[in-house]
Each structure stands twice: as C-alpha cells, then as structure tokens.
Amino acid sequence: MIWKLEELAGAEFQCKCGRLHKVPIQRIRMGAGALNYLEQDIPELSLAGKALIVADETTFEVAGRQVEAVLKQAGIALDRVVLHPRHNLQPANWVLPDERSLGEVLLKVPEGSGFLVAVGSGTINDITRFVAHKTHRPFLSVGTAASMDGYASTVAALLTGSFKRTVPAAYPTAIYVDPDILATAPLEMAAAGFGDLLGKSIALADWRLSHIINGEYYCPTIAGIVEQVLSTALKDVKALGSGDPDALLRLTEGLILSGVAILMFGDSRPVSGAEHELAHFWEIRGLAHGRLFYHGDKVAIGTLLMTEMHERVLAMDPDKLAWDRIYRERLSIADYKEMLQRDFAGAWEALYSPNWEQTKKEEIRRQTRDLLIPNWARIQEEVPKSLLKTDEIRSHLATLNLCQSPQELGIQRDWLAASLRSGREMKPHRYTIMDLAAEMGCLDSISQEILESVSS
Ligand SMILES: [Zn+2]
Ligand SMILES: [Zn+2]
Structure with missing residues (x-):
C-alpha cells in the first residue's frame, strides 16, 4: 500500500x-x-x-x-x-x-x-x-x-x-x-532533509529491537509509512542531487509523512533512534563552541556511525559472552552520573529528570542475557531489515555533497567519543542499539572501533 x-x-x-x-x-x-x-x-x-x-x-x-x-x-x-x-x-x-x-x-x-x-x-x-x-x-x-x-x-x-x-x-x-x-x-538544505530521512533506517531498526527485547508497542502500519518514506528518498538520491523539482517535492512529502507518523504514534519513536540522540548531543556541543549545523547533516553522520554499531552488535553471539563479568562490571549509578556530568559539560542538569535514577537502577539490574538468548535469531533477522550498508550510505552522502565523516562536518574527536559513551542518555527512555551495546558490555569497545574507523 x-x-x-x-x-x-x-x-x-x-x-x-x-x-x-x-x-x-x-x-x-x-x-x-x-x-x-x-x-x-x-x-x-x-x-x-x-x-x-x-x-x-x-x-x-x-x-x-x-x-x-x-x-x-x-x-x-x-x-x-x-x-x-x-x-x-x-x-x-x-x-x-x-x-x-x-x-x-x-x-x-x-x-x-x-x-x-x-x-x-x-x-x-x-x-x-x-x-x-x-x-x-x-x-x-x-x-x-x-x-x-x-x-x-x-x-x-x-x-x-x-x-x-x-x-x-x-x-x-x-x-x-x-x-x-x-x-x-539552496541544495544543501534538501541534502540535509535527505540526511534526516536517512536516519529512519536506524530509527526503525531501534524500534524493532526494543519491540522484540522489551515488548515495546510497535505498529506495522506506522512502520510501513516510515519504510515508504525511506525507500522513496533512496530512489531519488540522484534526482535530488541535480535539484529536480519533482524529487524535491517527494522529499518534502517524505519529511511531512515522517511528522505524520509522529502524530499517529504520539511521540517520535518511529522516526528517531540512536542517530538522533547523537545529532542532538553534537548540537549541544556545537552551540557551546559557537557552531550551528543543519539538523539533517548531523543525523546523516549519526546514521553512518549507528549502522556500524548495529552491524557489530548483531554479529555477536550472546551465548558466548561472559555475562557474570558483564553484570559485575556495570557502572554504579554514582559513577555513571559523574561520567554524564562530565560528558554533557553543563547540559546534564537541564536533561536530568527525577525518574532517571529509577530507570538506570532497572538497567543495572537487568538480566539482559535472559532477554537476548531466546530472541537472538529473531533480532538478527528482523532488526537489520531497514539498515543500509555503510558503503551505500557513503555513496549517497557523496552524491548530495554531504560530509562523509564527523571530522569533515566539524564534530571534534572529544565530542564524538563523549557522544558514543553518553549520547544514549539524550533520551533515556528511548531504547536503542547504544543501550543494548551498553547492556552487553561492549559499548566502549565498539565505540573505540568506530572512532578508529572514522579517523582512518
Ligand atoms: Zn530529525
Ligand atoms: Zn497502528
């Protein structure tokens, strides 16, 4: 349909x-x-x-x-x-x-x-x-x-x-x-709009992930609208690059449809996942350094990085992880909060909500192993359906003259490291691939690999 x-x-x-x-x-x-x-x-x-x-x-x-x-x-x-x-x-x-x-x-x-x-x-x-x-x-x-x-x-x-x-x-x-x-x-504005839509690949994957692991409400109709928006945008990349008015109209249609999906759902879950958390994190750091960016330019880079995170997490085998050690090494609330205060550099107080601690206590106690092992085959099959290949993303970014790396966009390395470590707290109630990686004890190691791959 x-x-x-x-x-x-x-x-x-x-x-x-x-x-x-x-x-x-x-x-x-x-x-x-x-x-x-x-x-x-x-x-x-x-x-x-x-x-x-x-x-x-x-x-x-x-x-x-x-x-x-x-x-x-x-x-x-x-x-x-x-x-x-x-x-x-x-x-x-x-x-x-x-x-x-x-x-x-x-x-x-x-x-x-x-x-x-x-x-x-x-x-x-x-x-x-x-x-x-x-x-x-x-x-x-x-x-x-x-x-x-x-x-x-x-x-x-x-x-x-x-x-x-x-x-x-x-x-x-x-x-x-x-x-x-x-x-x-200017064409750079449409390119940013495309970047925002590119992020739907991660948003959908994160939503399905949480649906499977946490039983979060999922609507196939709304997901279908967002999938349509993404696939239309992907077909139009070349036409958008040449400023074709029909493609621009379809892109705007997709952007409005994405908003309609939010209205139908009641919040931005269907269209905003880990890629948007990173984008918002960089926005805060950018403002503190006097820099403004197009929203979609940041989402595009967030999509590239989170595609890589999805690939790496989904390639793991939860059966082979040392779960006792993972549970033992989870940070205490006090240590974790200290890290967030440092990483959010003054913005944490504005983000912090009174029930945050309760959410984190539950996360620390969560028996992730028991949630993952029976569901892993389904996760590996269903979550990546909307994901793109990183090479494919890079080639789309190149066609639209979008930046292809955080550095090119002006995201400094320390903001990048902090965002991969703490960016998942931009929306603590939105479960994403970064939350799963943290629960599996591999957020830091995968973030390190992503940092190396984008700086090489
Ligand atoms: Zn957006
Ligand atoms: Zn529905």
Whole structure:
C-alpha cells in the first residue's frame, strides 16, 4: 500500500495494531500553485480574524509576498514579522529560535481572534508553532525548503541561553508546499532533509529491537509509512542531487509523512533512534563552541556511525559472552552520573529528570542475557531489515555533497567519543542499539572501533 499524504490529512482509522490513529492536520496541499488554495481553505478551516505572517528575509521574498497577496485578495487583514539573524554563532546568517525571535512574534500576535502563518522551514516553524501553542491560536505552515521533518511536528526545538530544548507546541492546521518555491532554496538544505530521512533506517531498526527485547508497542502500519518514506528518498538520491523539482517535492512529502507518523504514534519513536540522540548531543556541543549545523547533516553522520554499531552488535553471539563479568562490571549509578556530568559539560542538569535514577537502577539490574538468548535469531533477522550498508550510505552522502565523516562536518574527536559513551542518555527512555551495546558490555569497545574507523 502506498500512503498518500493529501489523503492522510484529517484521517482517523482503527488500525490492526489495536489503536485508533488520528492525523489532526486538516489539509495538506502539495504541488504547483498550492498557495492559491489559502483563499478557499481559510474559511473552510474556520480560521478567522487577522493573519500574522512569520518569515525571515529570504523566505519572505520567496513565498511571504505571495502569501500576503493571496490573503489580501481574499480580504483577510494581515500583519507580518520578518525575523533577522542577530547573534555571534556560525553560520551568522541563520535566524535562531531564541527568546528574541519568540518575543518579536509574540508582540505581534493579534488581539482577539486571529491565526499565524509560518513561511519558512525548521526555525520559522518552531518559533511559530510554539507561539501559536502558547497563545492558543491556530497556524498554517507554508514550506520553503525540504530541510527537516518538523513541518508536522508537535514539539518545537528552542534555544534558551545556549541550550537547545524541545518543548510542547502545536501542529499546523494545514500545510502548503509548492515545488517552485522549494527549488529556490539552496541544495544543501534538501541534502540535509535527505540526511534526516536517512536516519529512519536506524530509527526503525531501534524500534524493532526494543519491540522484540522489551515488548515495546510497535505498529506495522506506522512502520510501513516510515519504510515508504525511506525507500522513496533512496530512489531519488540522484534526482535530488541535480535539484529536480519533482524529487524535491517527494522529499518534502517524505519529511511531512515522517511528522505524520509522529502524530499517529504520539511521540517520535518511529522516526528517531540512536542517530538522533547523537545529532542532538553534537548540537549541544556545537552551540557551546559557537557552531550551528543543519539538523539533517548531523543525523546523516549519526546514521553512518549507528549502522556500524548495529552491524557489530548483531554479529555477536550472546551465548558466548561472559555475562557474570558483564553484570559485575556495570557502572554504579554514582559513577555513571559523574561520567554524564562530565560528558554533557553543563547540559546534564537541564536533561536530568527525577525518574532517571529509577530507570538506570532497572538497567543495572537487568538480566539482559535472559532477554537476548531466546530472541537472538529473531533480532538478527528482523532488526537489520531497514539498515543500509555503510558503503551505500557513503555513496549517497557523496552524491548530495554531504560530509562523509564527523571530522569533515566539524564534530571534534572529544565530542564524538563523549557522544558514543553518553549520547544514549539524550533520551533515556528511548531504547536503542547504544543501550543494548551498553547492556552487553561492549559499548566502549565498539565505540573505540568506530572512532578508529572514522579517523582512518
Ligand atoms: Zn497502528
Ligand atoms: Zn530529525
């Protein structure tokens, strides 16, 4: 079955997994002239009052003016916020989802009724969805680049101080994507979007792994959507590399579908595994060093490293491990916490949650051997289904001019070592291949091998 994005909008169905899945986004318009539907959709979606357009200088020029023209034509009153980059991070021309941007948008939110229109990609959508959530206003999203999978998200990644945190936010009432607008964005943004989708290979593998070992809820329908997103993106690599507008539209479709999978599932489990934990870890270190990266560029490198970790862990034989020694050598909570405080370099306090210790106590006591041995054949068969070969990943990265190693991207060796050691604590409740490696007592040795293989 092929999932069509436009048909999924507003859908609600009883799934064979036993749950009712809902896609609360009411309209998704993809294709040339998509913005013209705003005139018809706004009254149909019961949006009333003044519209506040949120854009940056670039996205205002490529799409914001057009949105304004359509709204004016429809007789809708409007106001605008065009955000500017004002910071000393690199690259210097990026707008940040920080207190300043949030304040600028908040000041302009119309009194009484009204709605917001995000015109942009990741940052503009994060800012708008957060303000929309806090002020109880609906918002529409007009996509300008195929750079990330957050269009349909219900969380916003915001920068407070020099720390990036994920906070609850609103999903858009409708999404509009015109391929002619996407084609104006630099190709490196689409390459990053592809990198984000590449990560789905690990996310799916980690999810299946936890389903088998921990009995975690797994939905084959949602997994099928994510598999479709990944396979479509892989078929399109060459076309994306040459900036083909149809491929760009399919890539954006995949990125939105990935967000739809999050909405259907209720959190990001189906689309975010160990590769995203590493990406978030490097983001924190990058910010502390004044460096910004595209999210998808980091996810792509995370995918490369975690593919290797999956390969190495799955090649082991749990029957032959010295389990008594592994259990004995597990770090105490106090030692482990000390290591995390060091590795997260000041960010640990912000991440730490009160029930963390309980989770870790259970992990230390876990009889992993008994969970693995009866399930190992199934794990070896089912977990790698979505995994790619590392050579294949490298060749895709090369086609899209993406960095092929952490060093090339600017991830320093000490951040890399710390992320492999402690990155699994970015989301302590999300079980990934890094958690299994830790429980099997081989996280450090495999991390060392990965470090050597990427620096050679
Ligand atoms: Zn389901
Ligand atoms: Zn992502």
